[in-house]
Amino acid sequence: MDTSKFDELKRIIDNLYNADTLQKIYSEYLNKVFDVVDINNGKKLKKNELTNHFALVCSDAKLFEKLLSILPEDVYKILNILVWEGDKYPIEKFINEFGSKIAVNNELYYSSNRSLISKPYLLFNYEFDYSYYSSLSGRNHYKVTIFLNDYLRSVFKTYLPKPADYELIPIKSIDKTDFIYNGEDYIVRNIDLLKNYYQQGYVKIGKNEKVLKTSIQQMANYCHINEFYEQNSEKKIEQLHKELQFMKTEFIIDIFMTNLLKSNNKTGDKVDDKDGLEFLKSQFVKFFDDRFINVFDIFHKLMRHIKGYSYTYNYDSDRHYEVKKGFSILLATFPTMQWLSIDNIVKYSKSRDIYIEMVGRRSYDLSRLSVQMQSDEKTSRGYNEISLKNLTYQDVVTMPFIKGMLFLMASFGIVDIAYNYPSNQSYQVPNKKYLTLYDGLKYVRLTKLGAYLLGITDKYEAKITKEDADITLDDNRLMLRIEGSDPFKEMLLEKLSEKVHANNYKLTYSSFLKDCITIKDVEQKIKLFKKHISSKPSEIWQTFFKDVRDKINPLTPKTSLVVYEIQPNSELVNLIAKDAVLRKYILKAEKYHIVLDTANRAKVKKRLEEFGFFIDNL
Numbered sequence: 216m217d218t219s220k221f222d223e224l225k226r227i228i229d230n231l232y233n234a235d236t237l238q239k240i241y242s243e244y245l246n247k248v249f250d251v252v253d254i255n256n257g258k259k260l261k262k263n264e265l266t267n268h269f270a271l272v273c274s275d276a277k278l279f280e281k282l283l284s285i286l287p288e289d290v291y292k293i294l295n296i297l298v299w300e301g302d303k304y305p306i307e308k309f310i311n312e313f314g315s316k317i318a319v320n321n322e323l324y325y326s327s328n329r330s331l332i333s334k335p336y337l338l339f340n341y342e343f344d345y346s347y348y349s350s351l352s353g354r355n356h357y358k359v360t361i362f363l364n365d366y367l368r369s370v371f372k373t374y375l376p377k378p379a380d381y382e383l384i385p386i387k388s389i390d391k392t393d394f395i396y397n398g399e400d401y402i403v404r405n406i407d408l409l410k411n412y413y414q415q416g417y418v419k420i421g422k423n424e425k426v427l428k429t430s431i432q433q434m435a436n437y438c439h440i441n442e443f444y445e446q447n448s449e450k451k452i453e454q455l456h457k458e459l460q461f462m463k464t465e466f467i468i469d470i471f472m473t474n475l476l477k478s479n480n481k482t483g484d485k486v487d488d489k490d491g492l493e494f495l496k497s498q499f500v501k502f503f504d505d506r507f508i509n510v511f512d513i514f515h516k517l518m519r520h521i522k523g524y525s526y527t528y529n530y531d532s533d534r535h536y537e538v539k540k541g542f543s544i545l546l547a548t549f550p551t552m553q554w555l556s557i558d559n560i561v562k563y564s565k566s567r568d569i570y571i572e573m574v575g576r577r578s579y580d581l582s583r584l585s586v587q588m589q590s591d592e593k594t595s596r597g598y599n600e601i602s603l604k605n606l607t608y609q610d611v612v613t614m615p616f617i618k619g620m621l622f623l624m625a626s627f628g629i630v631d632i633a634y635n636y637p638s639n640q641s642y643q644v645p646n647k648k649y650l651t652l653y654d655g656l657k658y659v660r661l662t663k664l665g666a667y668l669l670g671i672t673d674k675y676e677a678k679i680t681k682e683d684a685d686i687t688l689d690d691n692r693l694m695l696r697i698e699g700s701d702p703f704k705e706m707l708l709e710k711l712s713e714k715v716h717a718n719n720y721k722l723t724y725s726s727f728l729k730d731c732i733t734i735k736d737v738e739q740k741i742k743l744f745k746k747h748i749s750s751k752p753s754e755i756w757q758t759f760f761k762d763v764r765d766k767i768n769p770l771t772p773k774t775s776l777v778v779y780e781i782q783p784n785s786e787l788v789n790l791i792a793k794d795a796v797l798r799k800y801i802l803k804a805e806k807y808h809i810v811l812d813t814a815n816r817a818k819v820k821k822r823l824e825e826f827g828f829f830i831d832n833l
Contacts, residue, residue: 217274220370224270227366229262236337243334248272248281272368279374289313290335297339297363297529297568299369299378302608303576306341306359317361324356340364342578344604358605368566380562385553389658392633398463398630399664401441403677406704407494408438413471415710415743416736426468430565435464437706443590443634444624458652459637466626469513474498492667492675495627499668503543506536514538515617518573520644520651521603521611523584534575541570542620546629547669549661554633557621557656561614573616578604586611586650589643590645598645610642611650618653629665690753690772693722707747711740734767775814779833781807787828796822 232240241260245268260268272278272543283291293309309315316333318324327343344358363371370680400411412418420428433440435442444459482616502508512534532810545564549555564571581604588599603611625632637649642651667675669761686708696710697718711727712720741760749756779788791797792806800819803810811819820833 218571219275221270223366224273224370225266226702227364228273228623229266231340231364232266232337233329233366234265235723237269239334240337241265241268243337244282244285245269245272245283248278273370277369280699281373287335289315290338293336293339293361294371295375295378296366299381300377300562300609301363301365301368301565301568302341303360303362304438304607306361309361314627318359323359323791327357336361341344344578358436361681367457372529378562378566380559381566383548383550383555383563384559385550386556387554389554389556389633392657393635393655395631395633396443396625397628397631397662398441399445399631399662401491402495402628403664405702406491407437408706409467410471410494411703411743412438412706413468415739416732417710417730418468418471426465426472431461431464433460434468437709438464439702440464440467443625447807462622463626465516466623468514469623470481470498470502470627473508473510473513491830494573494678496668499629500670503539504527507533510535512618513623514573517616517623517651517653520586520615521574521584522587522600523603531575534572537570538573538616545569545571545617546624546661547671548661548666549630549665551661551663551666551671554658554660556658557614560659561609561617564712565609565613565615571613571616572610572702574603574612576608581608581613586642587645589647591643606642615651615653616657619651621656621659622653624665627668628662629668631660631662632656686748688749688752688756690741691755693755693759695720695748703745707743711744722756724763727763735765737767776802776811777810777816779811781809783807786826787823790823790826795824 227655228237234315238260245265249268272282274503281777283294286294289309292313293315296304306315310317315336317336319331329337329341333339339361340363344362345355374652417430417437418434419427420425434440440461442461442463444462502510509532511532541564545560548563563569576585582602584603585600588601588608621630621632624630637652637654639649639654642650649655661669661671663672664675665670684697684701684704686704687696687698689695692714695708695712697704697720704740708714708720710730712722713726715721725741728737733741741763744760745752781791788807789811791801793820797819799814800822801809801811816833820830823830
């Protein structure tokens with residue numbers, strides 16, 4: 216026997232169970248395991264003796280096997296669920312599902328007295344939460360949840376048969392869904408376009424530090440992004456919710472904003488110059504492996520159905536890093552180009568304890584968060600605000616997080632997904648038929664591109680012939696012509712110049728300088744022109760760029776000057792126009808306005824007072 220394991224078992228059991236509970240467990244099960252009618256000649260065993268017996272059974276395979284053999288059928292089923300799934304469940308789940316007699320009587324709901332739990336179910340651990348939000352028979356009551364300590368779970372896993380979902384089970388033929396999304400081809404063709412569009416600063420941030428909605432829509436249009444829910448689908452997107460319209464575009468922006476410089480950045484830092492697949496791979500290596508990448512905005516977006524504040528949920532960077540790491544481990548177990556069901560993936564991750572806990576499981580953390588659920592009651596708010604500790608963790612945390620992350624991965628062609636319009640029969644947020652935007656996800660498969668980006672395979676051969684186009688410059692006029700098709704070059708021409716006819720464009724000052732906010736924006740446009748259109752254009756083009764540079768900041772702000780509006784007083788107007796002293800200090804007088812240097816305000820004030828004009832606001 217492993218002494219350290221045995222000692223740890225004793226410590227855990229001693230903390231989890233009181234003497235009365237251990238005595239009942241002993242009389243119900245343990246004495247039968249040891250084949251002893253009366254192990255202590257009728258005397259009541261001490262707690263340390265009971266703890267030793269329980270620990271001995273848990274640390275010996277044969278004894279534990281015997282314990283399993285005498286468990287009632289429903290207790291055995293509950294044990295397997297708690298061991299392999301690891302969640303906390305309301306006892307009603309097993310009362311309704313298996314007809315379990317967990318509560319001695321209904322008084323269990325009004326008291327945290329564990330003696331009101333039926334003896335066969337005392338093997339398990341319980342949590343009592345005094346719930347003010349509801350009542351039974353007009354009495355406030357306890358919410359009773361059932362679970363199993365994680366250390367006991369890890370021990371029991373060595374004895375219990377593995378469930379079917381302990382392995383990922385590929386599906387040869389999936390059920391019909393509303394959509395099947397394959398994004399691999401698009402991302403391979405257009406990653407340069409997407410990256411350059413973002414790095415040119417076309418994605419604009421508003422005063423609230425969020426991306427402008429118009430900017431999201433413009434990127435979707437310019438980059439021809441094929442969204443998850445297309446407008447021409449058989450069910451109009453407007454009938455659902457506007458949040459679905461640009462899901463993919465928003466995910467692409469989210470990754471760029473997390474990994475790259477934010478748009479409108481004025482620090483002058485270098486942008487990422489990698490091209491194509493090299494750039495794409497570097498982004499996901501960085502996303503999953505870099506501890507210092509702040510993914511809070513992305514994770515919070517995936518879990519935006521959860522309201523409230525929790526330090527663990529919002530700001531725990533270590534948790535975010537571990538969750539990223541756990542999800543990457545989960546992805547790496549997917550077989551390439553084989554469909555998997557979401558239910559299988561979730562149960563697989565739980566049975567193997569892959570760490571993807573976006574919210575801390577402590578009652579303290581869960582109690583500070585809530586979900587606003589659709590309410591059938593006629594209330595002023597139209598919803599019930601339910602604490603996270605009173606909901607099933609898998610349904611409101613694990614499942615939404617995994618599904619949301621898989622939609623994110625699909626945005627970059629890492630996985631293909633099969634999904635329906637979002638709906639949720641169990642949980643619905645106010646005015647929606649779903650809990651999250653990702654509820655409709657049913658199946659997923661890792662693509663060959665995904666296997667390469669995640670480092671599962673060393674090579675990736677794109678079978679796609681990239682579109683290409685040639686741009687020719689007129690040597691005598693600032694005219695450009697494009698032949699062929701290349702989304703990036705077409706977008707570049709639209710951003711730099713003005714379309715005059717079919718494939719012909721004209722470069723003007725206004726077309727070139729549009730969207731430019733800083734000198735860096737101007738220089739970036741010149742750099743893009745020389746990198747993607749012509750590195751050595753003819754003299755007319757060189758002159759244009761030199762002229763643009765020479766005309767930068769022709770106006771110098773003078774903070775020492777102030778402007779005043781004068782009253783339409785004829786005496787005052789004549790005085791300002793003719794007095795030699797005032798004309799010496801007033802720099803400009805026109806249309807009842809004068810300009811002064813701040814250093815001369817006192818002198819002007821004094822001179823005007825000599826003519827009876829008192830001033831206290833100069």
